[in-house]
Amino acid sequence: MLEEIPFLGAGLGFRRVLKDEILASRGKIDFLEIISDQYIDRPLIKEEEAVELAQKFPVVLHGVDLSIGTDCPIDDDYLKKIHHVARLTKPKWVSDHLCFTGVPGHSLGQLTPLPFTDNTVRIVVEHIKQISATFDCPFLVENISYYFLISPTTMSEAEFITRVVGESGCGLLLDLANVRNNAINNNYDPIKFLDQIPLDRVVQIHLAGSSFNRGLMIDTHSHPVDREVFEMLRYTAPKMPMLKGVIVERDQNYPPFEELLAELDQIRDILASDWKPYHASGIAGELSKQMVETAAHVGVSS
Amino acid sequence: MSEFAFQQALVRLLTDTKARHSFFKGDVQVMAEFGLPLEEAQRILAIDPERLEVFADMLTGQRLNDAAQMLPLTAQLLGSRLHYIAYEFNQEITPRYSTKFEHALAFARFLKKQFGEEPPSPAFAEDVLTYEMTALELFGKRDETDFAQTADLKEQLHEAEAQTKIVPSRQPTHQVLTFNYDVAEIAAELKEGRIPTSPLRQPLNILLRVNAVGLIEQDRINYPTLAFIEACDGATPLSEVIEDLASIFEQNTPKLRADFQQKCLNLCEALVERGVITLRLSVPEAYA
Numbered sequence: 001m002l003e004e005i006p007f008l009g010a011g012l013g014f015r016r017v018l019k020d021e022i023l024a025s026r027g028k029i030d031f032l033e034i035i036s037d038q039y040i041d042r043p044l045i046k047e048e049e050a051v052e053l054a055q056k057f058p059v060v061l062h063g064v065d066l067s068i069g070t071d072c073p074i075d076d077d078y079l080k081k082i083h084h085v086a087r088l089t090k091p092k093w094v095s096d097h098l099c100f101t102g103v104p105g106h107s108l109g110q111l112t113p114l115p116f117t118d119n120t121v122r123i124v125v126e127h128i129k130q131i132s133a134t135f136d137c138p139f140l141v142e143n144i145s146y147y148f149l150i151s152p153t154t155m156s157e158a159e160f161i162t163r164v165v166g167e168s169g170c171g172l173l174l175d176l177a178n179v180r181n182n183a184i185n186n187n188y189d190p191i192k193f194l195d196q197i198p199l200d201r202v203v204q205i206h207l208a209g210s211s212f213n214r215g216l217m218i219d220t221h222s223h224p225v226d227r228e229v230f231e232m233l234r235y236t237a238p239k240m241p242m243l244k245g246v247i248v249e250r251d252q253n254y255p256p257f258e259e260l261l262a263e264l265d266q267i268r269d270i271l272a273s274d275w276k277p278y279h280a281s282g283i284a285g286e287l288s289k290q291m292v293e294t295a296a297h298v299g300v301s302s
Numbered sequence: 303m304s305e306f307a308f309q310q311a312l313v314r315l316l317t318d319t320k321a322r323h324s325f326f327k328g329d330v331q332v333m334a335e336f337g338l339p340l341e342e343a344q345r346i347l348a349i350d351p352e353r354l355e356v357f358a359d360m361l362t363g364q365r366l367n368d369a370a371q372m373l374p375l376t377a378q379l380l381g382s383r384l385h386y387i388a389y390e391f392n393q394e395i396t397p398r399y400s401t402k403f404e405h406a407l408a409f410a411r412f413l414k415k416q417f418g419e420e421p422p423s424p425a426f427a428e429d430v431l432t433y434e435m436t437a438l439e440l441f442g443k444r445d446e447t448d449f450a451q452t453a454d455l456k457e458q459l460h461e462a463e464a465q466t467k468i469v470p471s472r473q474p475t476h477q478v479l480t481f482n483y484d485v486a487e488i489a490a491e492l493k494e495g496r497i498p499t500s501p502l503r504q505p506l507n508i509l510l511r512v513n514a515v516g517l518i519e520q521d522r523i524n525y526p527t528l529a530f531i532e533a534c535d536g537a538t539p540l541s542e543v544i545e546d547l548a549s550i551f552e553q554n555t556p557k558l559r560a561d562f563q564q565k566c567l568n569l570c571e572a573l574v575e576r577g578v579i580t581l582r583l584s585v586p587e588a589y590a
Contacts (some may be wrong), residue, residue: 043441043515044517045517103306103309106313106317106399107399107401107402107405108316109365109402109405110316110364112312115305123305147356147360149350150312150345152345214352216356
């Protein structure tokens, strides 16, 4: 499935408050990442928004509540709702996080870490296989920022990610800001971490800005992407043959929109110089073709 | 080995501040309440308590953001005070909800209780909260319409005997409210980013409903219509509803009563046609 997906380019996480500017910048944003939870249990008008976005941009769906690490069956009802949004938007892929977000009857609404153990690998792999089988597009898992460790840990996070991706067969959504945050919070070298994970399974990258709070680097999505995170993209780019897209996440403290677009240009510059497939794909021409294909795919004449 | 019990305990500790603090102080009684084997309890105690506290505070902040998204006008009015109220909410009530929707509703009800104990500033914030809270409640009931017997019984509304057996009930997707301020005007200004400085204080009766596509719609109604809809409690036969309202509105002569009854029946018919009221037979009659 992944081989058939073209490289999408540099995109933005869609945020309602930026909608007008995003729609006005169609030529400058290659694709959008839609938070699937924003379109679940909402009035129909929200579904219409999702369809509108999918008609105008290639989209991918990103969820926050599948809780694949909870040691109990996946919430079927929630999964069906994700499927409903997927049917409306026909995303290139669907993703969620390598974490747990609650137990039945008690949702935390926050990405909570898992212990890095064989048992957790087993739980997560089983869930990923189950979820992946229900979609007709790829399913990816994302590494999270974690602020405390849960014992016992019988392996490193890098080994944990490697095993989950390897044994489930899923793709990786690599959040480089989260890698940097975890390295700062747990005092290790992020480059060494990146050398230990299967970069050849990375399908999508997240970039974001973080902020310090009470001695911890928190994944706030509230600041420009740090130079260090861009450098990590430059470092990993040559090792990611399956890369299909890079998204900038910004949730608050919004700058002038041109600054977000400038971050996308910076991504393109890095990939143009450090990611071989960028030029081979003829990305500029490809993007126009993709937009026409996307429009036809969701039933709209271009 | 199941991880579930550990995850359940961790989730509870992250949302129950008092239990978390007691647990990490080694309060044996609190620890026993969790029913965890010693090894699992030790796993929790091995977590860095300061970092866990930071994460728990992040949870509270996220919940507040989610609630503010679902109560945007109230959040706008209260501004930074919302954070203090959210803190009190999390201290007093251990949030344990399946969805963000349920959490937002619980927070709204807590706010309403707070406003009852100490009137808010501005005073119209209570009306705005009531409006948004009701809209949330109605959205949660959007699939609960019931028309099973209504069409047949509507034809019998004007028959005296039928009126003693027909029980009208407000549809769960509708609600009537009385406000002290013009909430529609206040909401319009808030949506423009302006906090009203001196909104008109006048009684306003509104019929709120959630439509088939999940949108909230509203109509201004007069007091007699509001009183009629409120009286349709799903337990009182139509004849008694009309009788009770006639007394409230002091329709004290036979002619006045007859006219009033006719108006009520016409109103009932119109409300049934608009899907505001549903009709069923009283229970003994249903089984006759």
